[in-house]
Amino acid sequence: EIVLTQSPGTLSLSPGERATLSCRASQSISSSHLTWYQQKPGQAPSLLIYGASSRATGIPDRFSGSGSGTDFTLTISRLEPEDFAVYYCQYYGSSLWTFGQGTKVEIK
Amino acid sequence: QVQLQESGPGLVKPSETLSLTCTVSGGSITNYYWSWIRQPPGKGLEWIGYIDDSGSTNSNPSLKSRVTSSVDTAKNQFSLKMSSVTAADTAVYFCARGVSGSYEFDFWGQGTLVTVSS
Numbered sequence A: 001e002i003v004l005t006q007s008p009g010t011l012s013l014s015p016g017e018r019a020t021l022s023c024r025a026s027q028s029i030s031s032s033h034l035t036w037y038q039q040k041p042g043q044a045p046s047l048l049i050y051g052a053s054s055r056a057t058g059i060p061d062r063f064s065g066s067g068s069g070t071d072f073t074l075t076i077s078r079l080e081p082e083d084f085a086v087y088y089c090q091y092y093g094s095s096l097w098t099f100g101q102g103t104k105v106e107i108k
Numbered sequence B: 001q002v003q004l005q006e007s008g009p010g011l012v013k014p015s016e017t018l019s020l021t022c023t024v025s026g027g028s029i030t031n032y033y034w035s036w037i038r039q040p041p042g043k044g045l046e047w048i049g050y051i052d053d054s055g056s057t058n059s060n061p062s063l064k065s066r067v068t069s070s071v072d073t074a075k076n077q078f079s080l081k082m083s084s085v086t087a088a089d090t091a092v093y094f095c096a097r098g099v100s101g102s103y104e105f106d107f108w109g110q111g112t113l114v115t116v117s118s
Helices: none
Strands: A004-007 A010-013 A019-029 A034-039 A046-050 A063-076 A086-093 A096-099 A103-107 B003-007 B018-025 B032-039 B046-052 B057-059 B067-072 B077-082 B091-099 B105-108 B112-116
Touching: A004 A086, A010 A019, A019 A034, A019 A086, A019 A103, A034 A063, A046 A063, A046 B105, A063 A086, A096 B032, A096 B046, B003 B091, B003 B105, B018 B032, B018 B091, B018 B112, B032 B105, B046 B067, B046 B077, B046 B091, B057 B067, B077 B091
Parallel strands: A010 A103
Antiparallel strands: A004 A019, A019 A063, A034 A046, A034 A086, A086 A096, A086 A103, B003 B018, B018 B077, B032 B046, B032 B091, B046 B057, B067 B077, B091 B105, B091 B112
């Protein structure tokens, strides 16, 4: 079973700063199976990045995803006030889906 | 625009069966797969299971023995039943859509809180 470990647990940054979020898999995975979501309080998660690096429809280009093998990264180039939220990575394999535990990006 | 809406009792007694339905509007239920995901209060996301329009299913091994999924294409609905619930099953339950051939959930319901308590 693949385990996804996200770090850090919480990231305290100011608007305009760069955010770098990590998602590490317990073994090598296909990058096409790696997805990132954003969740704001009281809302459902929303799709950000699929296939490790493709932005979903309507997602601004300040969001980017990268990585391969076991190490994947979500980067927010310049934080906007609406970007402070929790971010989850997700993996699909063998007809199962697994989520990381999430990284909270909070206002410093 | 596709919309998903969860419905079902907000309170279930321990040892009983949790039953939820997700109604899909603005699009067809066919040619997609449909998942349930839950989130205990203040915690992360846990995938519960999926069903496709042909009725093929799979579920999280940790829940498999308690989970049953069904789909009603005529009503554009799919459903979840989880038996023998305990307080640990208290969570917000989301339904979500996946596109065949892809691995992400592109549309989600708003979620419904289910509390397990006597």
